[in-house]
Amino acid sequence: MPSSTGSQTWPDSTEGDYETKNFTFLDGSTLPVLRLHYRTLGAPKLNESGQTTNAILIMHGTTGSSANFLSPQFAGELFNPGQLFDSKKYYIIIRDGIGHGGSSKPSDGLKANFPGYGYQDMVRADYELVTKGLGVNHLRLVMGTSMGGMHSWLWAGMYPDFMDAAMPLASLPTQISGRNRMLRKMVEDAVRGDPEWNNGNYKRSTDVRGFTTALYVLSIMSSVPFQWQKAAPDRESADNFLDKWITDHTAGVDCNDFLYAFEASRDYDPRPLLEKIEVPFLAINTADDQVNPPELGILEDGIKKVKRGRCVVYPHSENLRGHASHSWANIWLEEAKRLMHESEKH
Template identity: 50%
Template sequence: MLKTYTLLLSLFLSVYTFAQTAYPNLREGNYTITHYTFENGQELAALNLHYYTIGTPQKGKDGKIANAVLIMHGTTSSAAAFLSKQFAGELFGPGQLLDASKYFIILPDAIGHGKSSRPGDSLHMHFPNYTYNDMVTAEHELVTKHLGIDHLRLILGTSMGAMHAWVWGYTYPDFMDALLPLACQPAHIAGRNRMMRKMAIDLIKMDPAWNNGEYSTQPVLGLTGALSSFFFMNSSPLQLQQSASTRAAADTLVTHIRRANLAALDANDVIYALEASRFYDPSPYLSKIKATVYAINSADDEINPAELGVMEREIKKVAHGRYILLPITDKTVGHGTNSLPAIWGGYLKELLEVSAKQ
């Protein structure tokens, strides 16, 4: 039951079962950008970007690195999520689709997340008001100036990371061969999605313990209210019915959800992470994307409901784009399906094959 829960809430929950496999050349690093200027003109004297890499860069016949893969995480998550059995255990091992002996895999913590610079470190609500554009620009500098890579074989992103993949695609259209955005829409965030974010932010700020961001202990009441919004948007009714089929089991699961999330999240970090999407809107720029794109959503994803028809409309603007809607099964888990390559791995295999020919 609890294992299923971690999959259901993989967008917002930073609790994972880590893979035990010893991947080749797994390294952890930090890169500091001095005097980083955000798109609103605010500046951070030292922006730290934390990351993992797995594997070794390999050059092609043109002398350039040809095997680099960038994988980006979801809102309030971190790169460590991709080292889980459910993800790394399905992709990075010998003979698997992103075999780390063949690919150089880059897993960054986005601004405001994981071990990268965050509001919760010290600046609290005085941290620069970053956006998705800022996050992508910083990741591009990490990849190019620090890791020395000028081309990516693949960019894969889940949820927020999927939205970043779209931004990468039109901002740096010659930089990658393929894009695999999982669980997102390439359009501005409005309607229920924005309303959920706004409600969660307001609930945190309404808690007197939040104290304008200057709290000594987490504002538990506000965060707990925010988690209720996250839960209903991220969960799967079918999986919950199976995992919590009795009143006692459901009550136990609620307790676990609350305890695990409150232990993992910082209120200011959550506010900034949710607000970072405020200017996101790739729709006008999709025709600039040159890479082969396979955009994958799940039919039971409440954050990106298929009935809106957004993907069907927008994917037509992408020259080499394809939209895949995964049907609801006893294995899909709502929005968290984005982190289960056992379900969508066949499409990744096809994308790698198709993009290699173009």
Template identity: 50%
Template sequence: MIRNTFLLLTLGAMSTMAQDPEDEPQTWPTPDRGSFVISNFTFDAGETLDRLDIHYRTLGEPKFNADGSNNVVLIGHGSTASSEQFLNDGFAGALFNPGQVLDAQKYFIIMPDGIGHGNSSKPSNTGLRARFPSYQYSDMVRVNHRLVTEHLKLNHTRLVMGVSMGAMHTWVMGSEYPDFTDALFPIACQPAQIAGHNRLWRKLAIELLRTDPAWHGGNYTKQPLASLSGVLSLLQTMFSSAVDLQARYPTRDAMDAFVDALLPHVPEYDANDQLYAWNASHTYDPEPQLGAIRVPLTAVNTADDLMNPPQLGLLERAVGQLMRPGLGKAVVIPESEHTVGHGSYIMAKLWVQELELLLARTEARNGTSY
């Protein structure tokens, strides 16, 4: 019944989809695809890549008002996923159809595959393996900004939003490019340096791979299955909610069958791609620059998110540091039978009302004549 549950994990929708995504009836528009090639790209760490390919998907067409404002929406995906993670009924089918909040007939929606992800350049598809440059979130944000401004020739956006890693990029985009957008909508992240529990599991995942003799310094000919299985199992746990899993798999045998269905798919993943993706958050530390954010922002988390527990108060602290009082809004959705832990971010019905409110709040800045 589930073709690839680890794939669904990386989509953040592991416990919400019980069918093969290819069997899911499509109710949303089909995106166009594009590619942006950057020659001799220099990463923040000083390494260079002769050719950096950035794949992206778009919906709709750009439209402009007389004052220069536009209908452009930039959406960032989660770690180890790609723009494909948005192409399901719970996300695209709840946002992009006629009359919905991000109606593709009204908005021009851009969904890039970040560096190291999807069909963009990464260790596994360039042949570089562990010689691939050690990219960071700052590099990914800079490239997405160049995609919009240099390649697509758009110097402003109506909205920047993202989920998980893409949400962290949203915070960085707001402070690094404060005039780039009219509104910011990060979902499922903390706008602070990754430390404590969140750093613990990331560091464990990285070291599991690096210390596996079968990894061979990244030059393996076969996937290091023992460490890769451990990493993907750890991620499966972190994406989940204890309450949701108990409801879905209330017996020992049910959960054992679920795990048994996961493990055969481990070889479908690449260890270097995983290692690089989880290491990319190493220098992420947006908090000192939060005061540079000039536009309205609504940040949404869920109460059962193991990666971003609300007890830490980091979301509220960050919102209080924005340029002026009232600019930001922190929302924590209570745990319920509808939330599934960190993977709740892919379920637009949980937070779509907050997105509607943010767009209405910033409408006067943008106009709606396009």
């Protein structure tokens, strides 16, 4: 049976876990068992040479999970029969990165003794999941949103022969720096500086008042001035909007998991990899993204170093959703179609 929300439907996904023994992180720490949770739609197809021809890897953002992609604005626009990523045609892999969703994470029990994973660890683990766990030896497309977009830059540079195309959304090809880094440091300092955090040994996330402060910072990072003004046009509605936003982003979130997810960006820097990227590569951002402001020019400078790369920055419009535009497929669907056509092997 298909999954549905409202009038939107899309095919069911199959969930599973892959476990790898004694996974070694780049900082030298290890986990006896690293669990990687995933969902798949469709089935893999092989060509005469035994190469997987139809697998698509989709990666989520910071503090997110694979469930984020099972929504009307994403799955409802992409996975149905006749749509761009029709699950009868493609084998779609949407996984929970290390520290997120159903994968191994601090809240499983180790708390602040969990390895300090970074983005390169997450990508290496994903590669093992895809190849050893799911038996896929080639990807038709690597794509991701926000943190997953940053992972897409890394994937394309670290494994340049493993895919036909790559499409990062809402990300930049540079080390986390400038205002982005400053806001992330505020998030980290707010949690670690709170005595109630107690080196990760709190009883409840809500006891850590610095966690709420961190969420205030996150609200600024992900804000959408145009849409939020429409949603909260007066003082009272603005106050209620913020209160609900904080409540929604607190529910079911563990403070240590949240902190680790933000600190994982410490090793992100795809600049040394850009010239190694060989496949058709499309980077998509939007002009109203508070995390990746277009006026910095970083995307345009970086894409020049990618042999077959191009970028699109959508101008301000009522249809955009700020940083979250990455998850509204109707915004970037036509460009994604173009990329799939450009990278099609005949």
